[in-house]
Amino acid sequence: MTASGEFDGLAVVVTGAGSGIGLATAVHLADRGARVAGLDLRPDDLPPGIEGFVADVTDDAAVRAAVTAAAAHLGGIDILVNNAGIGAIGTVEANSDDEWHRVYDVNVVGMVRVTRAALPYLRRSEHAAIVNTCSIVAHAGLPDRALYSATKGAVQSLTAAMAADHVREGIRVNCVNPGTADTPWIRRLLDQAADPAAELAALNARQPAGRLVSAEEVAHAIAYLASPLASATTGAVLSVDGGMHGLRVRPRA
Template sequence: MNGGSVFDGRVAVIAGGASGIGAATVRRLLRDGARVAVLDRDIIPTDSPDHRSYRADVTDRTAVEAAIDAVAEEWGRIDILINSVGIGAAGRLVDNDDDEWRHVLDVNLLGTVRTIRAALPHLIAARPSCVVNVASAVATTGFPNRSLYTASKGAVVALTRALASDHLADGVRFNAVCPGTTETPWIGRLLGAAEDTVAERAALEARQPHGRLVSAEEVADAITYLANPLAGSTNGVALSVDAGIHSLYVSPRGRVDVAGTTTLATTQ
């Protein structure tokens, strides 16, 4: 571990840590001195004594509980739980049938519930401790054609706030991050399936006021702040990492890119 870090000696569990935002958070916390256990559907190679991988699908309560208990048995504690598992869904309300609603909610909402429920006794024992849930910009801003996905991620934010209130006396903080469209393998697959990859990418980039996709590392930085034990007064927060989607007005005549030059806006 790195000497002198506030994460030294702390154990983090990251559900969905094999790719995307979860994997970026794994790298960041390992660099900052934490021990990190990944829960995902597939075992990933690890080459550090401070890095473990456990197979667990968040729709399987038994597998989640077994993996959480294995982490606690190996390292004696769990201080941080990060929920970064999620699947997308496009369409208006009438476009997604009941089976799709059940599946997306089972992963995005109930998957979060299962990991928290399994880890909670360990988190209370390790107090002060924390949970960080990965939600989405759609939880705070209305996006077109995202009814089901919005419902699932909005529920994650509401759940986060309720749990923050419920567990004040237990010394467990609950916060969420709400990323904009983030450069992840899921977005890569979405672009790969598009008829016009260039136009689709331009539309996705235009959602963010700074005119580009959010990086997974930027979201990991926000998660790391919320997980930091020095952030003890940050609780029940939904932290937006979306370049200001939820709070900035961007003129339809143009936007400012990262180089500070004005570019034509692209319709979202």
């Protein structure tokens, strides 16, 4: 197997494929030869070559139906990208119990539901891999992200536990931790700021590379973890954050 053809013929399911990192990942893997199904609340605008399936990750019956339909369309599932997620803003005081339950239901239990439905198909694959989209907030304490951070810390721990549970079945499980990425959600947050330009400058400065991460950069990282060429990599956390996790650079003069 060569790097140019490692995804040829492989069947991939990407959740949250309608926009942002999920869309970039679905397009990138399709461009590299994978057969891709995109699960989303609104998958109608996926580009040609990516089959869309409606799925609400908080609804177990809907998830099972979508995964079954996607597997039938693709002829199985080799790779699952658990990317669907939602954000939350505020300190630990800011969000109601209902909001805590809702965000956990999407960001954590949603991954459980999709993985649970996909495992019977992954067990039949010779190149089975799961990649979970986590976040830099699983490592770094950022202001006004208490609820979101709690869910992503859970995703990182869940990834390690899943990797241990399924390694002897030949299923690799890893996660990618993006920094602040230039996605529609971030752009909506910027639009809500009193001074969007100043807020964007602050977000750029927070990452040592001096800019937001692109969805395409995260997609490339997901592709590495999903690739059969990374067959010895499981239980890993790959940061794509412009150095935010580990670097402590001096402020610009």
